[in-house]
Amino acid sequence: MELIPVILSGGxxxxLWPVSREAHPKPFMELPDGQNLIQKTFLRASRLEGVVEVLTVTNRELLFKTEDEYGLVNKAGHAQGFILEPxxxxxxxxxxxxxxxLEASHGADAHMLVLAADHLIKDEKAFAAAVANAVTLASDGWLVTFGIQPTYPETGFGYIEAQKSAPLNGGLKVARFVEKPNLETAQGYLSAGNYFWNSGMFCFRVGTVLEELRxxxxxxxxxxxxxxxxxxxxxxxxxxxxxxxxGLxxxxxxxxIDYALMERSQKVATIPCDIGWSDIGSWNAVSELTPAxxxxxxxxxxxxxxxxRNNYVNSEERLTALVGVEDLLVIDTPDAVMIAHKDHAQDVKHIVSQLKACSHTVHLLHRTVHRPWGTYTTLEEGKRFKIKRIVVKPKASLSLQMHHHRSEHWIVVEGMAVVVNDQQKxxxxxxxSTFIRAGHQHRLENPGVIPxxxxxxxxxxxxxxxxxVRFEDNYGRVDK
Known part of the structure; x- marks a missing residue:
């Protein structure tokens, strides 16, 4: 039986600002053990029994970074597929x-396991057992969701109410999905015993989910x-x-998918599971990964x-000092510092909204920006100048391009460069070094084996x- 994990990477x-930004979102955040969430999700998915391919649905701007991250952990050479959303x-x-x-490539009888790219699951063995149960139910025509056993009255998650009188093979029939409750209601759900956190993970037979969607x-x-x-x-x-x-x-x-299908279908089941799940939805959740x-x-x-006392500090670039403070979150990055009380961890998103409203780029980009060919880091900038450190991967090249309003001076500090500068190569x-005037076509290539x-x-x-203005590009970024 073929199983294809489908990793949704779009949030x-x-x-989790200022580490998570639109061009470097939450799945790419490095955790204390050195791996990021999307790498952990890929590894967890690829190790499951019966997996023939790992399919990722992501934004087209994140394809090359996702490929790079997978390449660091995909030592077994698992087949990969990508669906790129504009x-x-x-x-x-x-x-x-x-x-x-998947219907076109693997047929209607294949099973798809829908996973979020930015969730953490600590008990991989329990996760694999839950997936095996879900595949069995999906084979019987159920749309299966994974219900997380609640351990406290959480008000930030949606819940799944299961029918106590409708046990299935390894799961329960779903009575309804409920929105995020207030504290009193959440306490009632915890006491009832048949309410589970809605993890946003699903398992379907491909033919069944398409029939239900239609x-x-x-x-x-x-x-x-x-x-x-x-x-x-x-x-x-x-x-x-x-x-x-x-356009289409x-x-x-x-x-x-909850509103479009799961809340409407009569074929929904849940697998209650205790798998060490966390959606890493705030800096409070991230802090729990570091010993106190x-x-x-x-x-x-x-x-x-x-x-x-009781503070969390994430400051990799420079020394941070705390004096006489309690219950603070301090997140330091090269171009932004965020300080919040732990009780207001969920409110960080309002700062991001303010940044968007005033078109501040710090909600979008880090000082170091990833591109298909490598990275660039803005070192300093003023009214009429900007200084960058550019790193080009071995055998990679930037597009053949031109700028209307700026000139550029390139100085090689490590490695070897092939440069097209107007009519010269x-x-x-x-x-x-070389100097490139505004209006001149130019290109940068790394022909070597080191960055x-x-x-x-x-x-x-x-x-x-x-x-x-791009004229030629190896990564499909020329506007036809």
């Missing part, structure tokens, strides 16, 4: 696109199917990538504390990242 995680259209569209794609959300399936027909598929032996058409995808209804000292403080990085070694590192000094009237 920003605004409550923009978010909620989970119903993502699930429908995955199901239609019955309960036909507009979603029809719009996604039309989009796929006009989309570009790239495939090889262990890799396939479906880039969804932007914009016409897909924006609705969650004798004063209840949890520190990541170099931190000094005096007369301070140059080979630059360490300590050599190419250079310093770029920009000068001009306008230094925005949108002042770029």
């Amino acid at each position: 920003v995680g605004s409550r 923009f978010g259209r909620n989970t119903a569209a993502a699930v429908a696109a995955a199901a239609l794609s 019955q309960h959300a036909p507009d979603v399936v029809a719009a996604v199917a039309k989009t796929i027909e006009a989309s570009r598929l790239t495939s090889s032996e262990n890799y396939r990538c479906l880039a969804l058409d932007s 995808f914009a016409q897909v209804p924006d609705i969650s 000292d004798e004063n209840g403080n949890r520190f990541e990085g170099e931190v000094l504390a005096h007369d301070s 140059l080979m630059l070694n360490t300590n050599e 190419l590192v250079l310093i770029e000094v920009q000068s001009g009237d306008y230094l925005g990242e949108d002042d770029i």
